[in-house]
Amino acid sequence: MLASSFMPLLVGIGWLSLMLLTGVVLRAKVGFLQKYLFPASLIGGVLGFIVINVGWTTVLYLGRRTGAEAYSFERMLAIFGTMTGTVASGLLLLRIVDPDFESPVVTELGLCGMMGLFLGLHIAFFSYPQPEIGIKKWLMVVAITAVVMLVLLKVFKFWKKKAW
16 A cells, blocks of 8 residues: 555656756757767767676676576676666566576675675775876776786686686
């Protein structure tokens, strides 16, 4: 009863939020949109394309080589969904190949989300004061983190031969 009574309210709030944003965009001057919106959209689209392709390639490569052979495909899909969205996106992709959540990947994904908070916390601390630190130092921290993570995969023998 409670869940069904909140749904129309949430839909209404979402609709009003969209209408508010649409009104703000329509009220803006066309010169402003031509000057800033198109270049920002173009840059965002190109960078998004690059990030998604690098992410997909990385997840596909490591997904075939990490973990048990029995659940490597499910694990790869769940991690890709998490990497490109949220844990809920990962669970949705996992639900496609494992509708009843019979594999242990669901538990692993929950633990992965909690561990990701601690493993990525230093990057968040460097991201907030990034204008003062500079992009070079921030990228160096991200690159060092990536190398350390890949070395840890090798050391703890999570990086195995291609499974599928």
